Amino acid sequence: MTSTLVTGIAELTTCRSDVDDHVGPDRLGLLTDAAVVVEDGVITWVGAGREAPDCDAVVDVGGRAVVPGFVDSHSHLVFAGDRSAEFAARMTGAAYDGGGIATTVSATAAAGDDELRALLAKRLAELRSQGTTTIEVKGGYGLTVEAEARLLRLALEVTPETTFLGAHVVPPAYATDRAAYLDLVTGPMLDACAPLARWADVFCEPNSAHAFDGEESRAVLEACAAAGLLLRVHGNQLGPGPGAQLAVELGAASVDHCTFLSDDDVEALAGAAGTTSATLLPGVEFSTRMPWVDARRLLDAGLDVALASDCNPGTCNTTSMPFVIALAVREMGMTPAEALYAATAGGAKALRRDDIGRVEVGRAADLTVLDAPSYLHLAYRPGVPIARAFDL
Ligand SMILES: N=CN[C@@H](CCC(=O)O)C(=O)O
Numbered sequence: 001m002t003s004t005l006v007t008g009i010a011e012l013t014t015c016r017s018d019v020d021d022h023v024g025p026d027r028l029g030l031l032t033d034a035a036v037v038v039e040d041g042v043i044t045w046v047g048a049g050r051e052a053p054d055c056d057a058v059v060d061v062g063g064r065a066v067v068p069g070f071v072d073s074h075s076h077l078v079f080a081g082d083r084s085a086e087f088a089a090r091m092t093g094a095a096y097d098g099g100g101i102a103t104t105v106s107a108t109a110a111a112g113d114d115e116l117r118a119l120l121a122k123r124l125a126e127l128r129s130q131g132t133t134t135i136e137v138k139g140g141y142g143l144t145v146e147a148e149a150r151l152l153r154l155a156l157e158v159t160p161e162t163t164f165l166g167a168h169v170v171p172p173a174y175a176t177d178r179a180a181y182l183d184l185v186t187g188p189m190l191d192a193c194a195p196l197a198r199w200a201d202v203f204c205e206p207n208s209a210h211a212f213d214g215e216e217s218r219a220v221l222e223a224c225a226a227a228g229l230l231l232r233v234h235g236n237q238l239g240p241g242p243g244a245q246l247a248v249e250l251g252a253a254s255v256d257h258c259t260f261l262s263d264d265d266v267e268a269l270a271g272a273a274g275t276t277s278a279t280l281l282p283g284v285e286f287s288t289r290m291p292w293v294d295a296r297r298l299l300d301a302g303l304d305v306a307l308a309s310d311c312n313p314g315t316c317n318t319t320s321m322p323f324v325i326a327l328a329v330r331e332m333g334m335t336p337a338e339a340l341y342a343a344t345a346g347g348a349k350a351l352r353r354d355d356i357g358r359v360e361v362g363r364a365a366d367l368t369v370l371d372a373p374s375y376l377h378l379a380y381r382p383g384v385p386i387a388r389a390f391d392l
Pocket residue numbers: 076098100101104203234237284310312313314315316
């Protein structure tokens with residue numbers, strides 16, 4: 001077994017798991033002048049550089065900061081086509097209602113497997129070059145049995161965190177018979193997709209004619225859970241709705257977006273801390289001109305908060321977690337420490353993964369190096385490509 005010493009770390013963010021400090025300064029578990037030992041992709045030692053053991057190989061990062069690789073727990077990475085005109089229209093006042101998803105469904109259907117693979121590979125290289133080491137990938141741009149299974153097969157080639165999202169929107173052909181589409185999703189589509197997915201998700205949004213109301217969402221989620229899938233929910237994105245409380249009731253790992261949460265929703269999510277995270281997607285607010293989420297309110301109430309990109313062609317076409325962190329700090333009231341924690345350990349929790357998201361002995365050696373002396377630069381130098389996943 002070859003051991004590699006990563007040394008010269010000016011500041012190491014560990015996100016140590018032994019600190020039960022929800023919003024305080026200790027949460028990041030910062031070490032200065034630190035080193036990490038990696039063997040076979042696993043962290044075997046963390047500590048002060050001067051105390052580091054001898055190793056077979058040495059990598060000196062030259063006084064840079066190192067953080068846990070970002071865990072991006074929400075993306076729609078398998079798609080073809082372009083909706084930049086829809087984005088431009090929103091910047092001059094048009095509202096987002098999910099109707100544009102049909103455009104991406106058509107463009108994706110027209111793309112062959114190799115074309116989708118190439119698009120996926122390009123996006124993966126892009127996100128890794130910005131520090132992301134784990135990505136969740138949803139289907140949802142197929143909406144037929146074969147097409148949803150195809151998207152999940154392609155997603156599974158690049159990540160174990162795949163999510164069945166047949167209930168993304170009701171396809172136009174089923175607009176007058178929504179029940180028939182729900183039968184398809186909870187029947188043959190689920191049968192074909194369950195072996196290809198770890199998770200199931202639904203766009204629970206009574207404020208959109210294209211998405212699913214509370215009862216429809218419940219039917220989908222219950223069928224998926226019965227098929228052995230773990231649950232996550234798109235909820236409370238376009239207005240108040242039942243998504244957050246449904247996620248809590250059904251023990252989902254996360255409700256994502258959370259743009260419009262009532263006090264009751266926040267209370268329910270606070271009571272579900274440890275089980276159901278609130279995943280915030282500030283890039284969506286940026287690209288849709290929806291109101292910024294008050295993350296301070298959620299953190300102070302004791303919620304488990306994660307940050308993710310939601311990379312998709314409609315509401316947020318970015319793979320950049322540093323951009324997401326910068327927005328969360330500037331516009332959502334998170335401290336730089338809280339935002340980094342939410343983008344690493346918070347994302348891992350939202351994916352129910354205890355092997356990633358922190359720099360601790362026994363965890364995967366998913367490290368991200370910053371071309372900067374401190375993690376503070378993630379928000380302090382927005383738009384500057386300082387983060388990259390470390391190849392060890
Ligand atoms: N809201 C639902 N799904 C995506 C957007 C999909 C699209 O518009 O293409 C989201 O998370 O925002």
